[in-house]
Amino acid sequence: MSNVELRAKLSKRINERIKNTPRIHRAVNWNEQIDSFTLVFWERNLKQMWVDTEFIPSKDRNVWERLDPAIQEAYKKVLGGLTLLDTKQGNLGMPAIAEHVNVLTRKAVLSFMGMMENIHAKSYSTIFSTLLTEVEIDEVFQWVEENQYLQYKAEHVSYYYENIVEGDYKSLYLAMVASVFLESFLFYSGFFLPLWLAGQGKMVASGEIINKIIQDESIHGVYVGLLAQEIYNNFLTDQEREEVDYETNALMDELMENEFKYTEEIYATIGLDHEVKNFLYYNANKALMNLNKEARYEEKKINPIVLNGLSTESGTHDFFSTKGKSYQKAKHRSLTSADFIFPRLQEELF
Ligand code: MN3
Ligand code: MN3
Numbered sequence: 001m002s003n004v005e006l007r008a009k010l011s012k013r014i015n016e017r018i019k020n021t022p023r024i025h026r027a028v029n030w031n032e033q034i035d036s037f038t039l040v041f042w043e044r045n046l047k048q049m050w051v052d053t054e055f056i057p058s059k060d061r062n063v064w065e066r067l068d069p070a071i072q073e074a075y076k077k078v079l080g081g082l083t084l085l086d087t088k089q090g091n092l093g094m095p096a097i098a099e100h101v102n103v104l105t106r107k108a109v110l111s112f113m114g115m116m117e118n119i120h121a122k123s124y125s126t127i128f129s130t131l132l133t134e135v136e137i138d139e140v141f142q143w144v145e146e147n148q149y150l151q152y153k154a155e156h157v158s159y160y161y162e163n164i165v166e167g168d169y170k171s172l173y174l175a176m177v178a179s180v181f182l183e184s185f186l187f188y189s190g191f192f193l194p195l196w197l198a199g200q201g202k203m204v205a206s207g208e209i210i211n212k213i214i215q216d217e218s219i220h221g222v223y224v225g226l227l228a229q230e231i232y233n234n235f236l237t238d239q240e241r242e243e244v245d246y247e248t249n250a251l252m253d254e255l256m257e258n259e260f261k262y263t264e265e266i267y268a269t270i271g272l273d274h275e276v277k278n279f280l281y282y283n284a285n286k287a288l289m290n291l292n293k294e295a296r297y298e299e300k301k302i303n304p305i306v307l308n309g310l311s312t313e314s315g316t317h318d319f320f321s322t323k324g325k326s327y328q329k330a331k332h333r334s335l336t337s338a339d340f341i342f343p344r345l346q347e348e349l350f
Pocket of ligand 2: 220
């Protein structure tokens with residue numbers, strides 16, 4: 001078939017589609033208020049926006065060279081693991097959810113978040129390139145591909161992202177659950193070590209990057225959690241709610257078991273595995289809270305150095321208790337800190 005014929009055939013097909021299945025293509029209208037929070041998250045994202053090249057991890061080089069080799073090894077691995085999760089979230093998770101969310105302003109917020117995931121993923125490479133040789137960097141990425149626990153979590157989360165069925169709220173809800181678990185729980189076995197080191201004045205420049213990432217992940221988990229709650233409350237039947245609740249808990253249990261094994265592999269040699277496990281419980285409960293679910297795990301004492309790193313340097317971790325100053329403006333009315341108390345926001349939503 002010639003180019004002319006091919007083109008004629010295509011034109012005919014498009015015109016037939018216009019005639020047979022007419023549809024309206026809509027432009028995003030930010031002046032139409034859909035909910036009380038999407039614009040706030042957009043602005044919050046913009047305010048927090050950063051790029052890896054603003055930071056100078058080469059300042060850590062001297063400290064790096066004096067670190068215990070076992071800690072160096074663990075540090076490389078946790079950053080490799082974090083790179084995998086951010087790659088997944090940026091290239092698959094956020095785009096898949098954005099594609100299936102209907103509201104255009106929400107798609108925009110999710111796309112922005114997806115872009116930040118790619119900045120996160122790149123920032124680990126920025127740290128690697130200042131600390132490691134090319135051969136060492138290749139070894140880290142090879143390790144990521146071969147580590148069964150990392151592959152397990154990537155596969156589990158990907159399953160939900162890749163199986164969203166158009167028009168099926170249950171599958172979209174579960175993809176959002178997987179996303180919140182990734183954002184608010186799965187990252188934290190990796191974040192523990194950089195927080196622990198930076199809290200002791202080590203690897204501080206790289207720690208600043210990690211803190212920026214933690215701030216972003218915090219609002220991502222809350223935002224996708226709110227979208228998930230909206231589906232749960234408005235679009236699922238009682239039967240479907242029961243099914244997704246069961247699946248949510250089962251997925252959390254499976255991921256927790258896997259995180260424990262991952263944690264033992266990375267942290268046992270440096271004696272931090274038990275403390276990381278306590279941290280996992282704490283963050284798993286936060287992830288469930290973002291979905292408006294009950295805490296599932298009994299929390300034990302978190303290493304104070306790590307907890308301090310979370311609360312002072314990345315103050316948004318506990319999003320709902322953050323007061324005032326960062327959230328100033330909504331399009332149609334002023335927001336107050338009371339808007340960011342969880343039950344209030346929910347009432348407005350539904
Ligand atoms: Mn990220
Ligand atoms: Mn994220």
